[in-house]
Amino acid sequence: xxxxxxxxxxxxxxxxxxxxxxxxxxxxxxxxxxxxxxxxxxxxxxxxxxxxxxxxxxxxxxxxxxxxxxxxxxxxxxxxxxxxxxxxxxxxxxxxxxxxxxxxxxxxxxxxxxxxxxxxxxxxxxxxxxxxxxxxxxxxxxxxxxxxxxxxxxxxxxxxxxxxxxxxxxxxxxxxxxxxxxxxxxxxxxxxxxxxxxxxxxxxxxxxxxxxxxxxxxxxxxxxx
Numbered sequence: 001x002x003x004x005x006x007x008x009x010x011x012x013x014x015x016x017x018x019x020x021x022x023x024x025x026x027x028x029x030x031x032x033x034x035x036x037x038x039x040x041x042x043x044x045x046x047x048x049x050x051x052x053x054x055x056x057x058x059x060x061x062x063x064x065x066x067x068x069x070x071x072x073x074x075x076x077x078x079x080x081x082x083x084x085x086x087x088x089x090x091x092x093x094x095x096x097x098x099x100x101x102x103x104x105x106x107x108x109x110x111x112x113x114x115x116x117x118x119x120x121x122x123x124x125x126x127x128x129x130x131x132x133x134x135x136x137x138x139x140x141x142x143x144x145x146x147x148x149x150x151x152x153x154x155x156x157x158x159x160x161x162x163x164x165x166x167x168x169x170x171x172x173x174x175x176x177x178x179x180x181x182x183x184x185x186x187x188x189x190x191x192x193x194x195x196x197x198x199x200x201x202x203x204x205x206x207x208x209x210x211x212x213x214x215x216x217x218x219x220x221x222x223x224x225x
Contacts, residue, residue, distance in 0.1 A: 003144040004146050007073075007148075012176050016179045017179070021052035023190065024167050031189050032185070038173070049167065051167075053108045053164060058082065058146075062089035063091040067146065068081070080110070082151070083153070089114045091115050093112065093114045095118035099127040109129065117138075161176040
């Protein structure tokens with residue numbers, strides 16, 4: 001297997017990232033056809049927190065954070081490090097010292113399908129992290145991997161330059177080529193939801209304006225007074 005560090009790749013337009021940052025993960029996922037969500041075990045280490053930015057992808061060996069160190073020099077301000085391992089791991093592969101380095105290079109957040117440590121320090125410095133696990137288990141720097149190659153993180157395909165949107169509900173991946181369309185669809189969805197919200201506030205039943213009574217009838221559901 002060839003290991004590589006890709007230094008340059010195409011990023012989405014800043015205004016598109018900013019637009020997506022205004023939506024929650026649920027809205028973004030729905031806007032792109034309920035696609036792109038990472039597994040629900042990917043949780044933020046503190047709340048409230050919300051971030052959006054281009055992905056810098058990292059493939060590590062379990063229990064080895066060498067490639068996270070290698071990835072930081074490829075980052076630009078606003079990027080999100082997205083880290084996965086060649087096989088499942090919960091070792092604490094990222095901690096306060098790496099966060100200090102990330103912060104110095106403008107990294108906006110970390111998404112890691114493995115473990116993190118020093119969570120009290122990370123919370124104190126307000127460095128956003130979404131992780132599979134929290135673990136004090138230490139790691140080594142001994143095995144090569146790759147940076148800025150396609151990876152699968154928590155069940156979602158991530159290419160370098162895809163947009164990561166993350167909040168208290170989880171993490172969603174928006175393919176770079178689709179990002180502008182998803183931002184537009186997200187705005188349209190938010191507009192429709194506001195209209196629905198007003199109808200619900202007025203006391204109208206979703207059962208009626210979603211046309212669910214006819215659906216229940218077709219399913220053979222009987223009302224008994």
